[in-house]
Amino acid sequence: MVVAASSPLGELGSLFAAFDKDADGRISAAELRLCMRAALGEGVTAEDAEALVASVDADGDGLLDEGEFARLVRAEAEGEERRRGLEAAFRMYAVEGEGRITPASLKRMLSRLGARREVDDCRAMIRRFDLDGDGVLSFHEFEIMMSS
Numbered sequence: 001m002v003v004a005a006s007s008p009l010g011e012l013g014s015l016f017a018a019f020d021k022d023a024d025g026r027i028s029a030a031e032l033r034l035c036m037r038a039a040l041g042e043g044v045t046a047e048d049a050e051a052l053v054a055s056v057d058a059d060g061d062g063l064l065d066e067g068e069f070a071r072l073v074r075a076e077a078e079g080e081e082r083r084r085g086l087e088a089a090f091r092m093y094a095v096e097g098e099g100r101i102t103p104a105s106l107k108r109m110l111s112r113l114g115a116r117r118e119v120d121d122c123r124a125m126i127r128r129f130d131l132d133g134d135g136v137l138s139f140h141e142f143e144i145m146m147s148s
Contacts, residue, residue, distance in 0.1 A: 026063035028053075028063055029046065029049040029053045029062070030049070032053060032064070033045075052072060056071045056072045056075065086146055090142050093105055101142060102126075104119060106126060106137075107119050107121075128145075129144055129145040131144070
């Protein structure tokens, strides 16, 4: 099946057609990888491209049809939106200009939200997700904490 730009998915159909380099109606992990590098400037490993395909490959053929591709694009957009929200929340808690959440900055933000905590309580909260043991939370650690 060749997907035309007049696809029921509109712009996604056009994007699908652009990614479907051999016009067979399916996008392989290799095609996905090639197009992501060209269109987005993002180098994606073969393993990551295969994992992306597998994450939405409903029929298990190792290829994306138009519907599966649409699900992948939507999932990626939702993930990006979630990440932007987490970044905004992180900035609220983080020490300004330092890009990290300290026990004092956590205490200050919790206090603004009406939750009174002592610095030692905040230190204990941070310790639970402080993967590198530096006593503060980086964005990566905050992201993990918010996913728990």
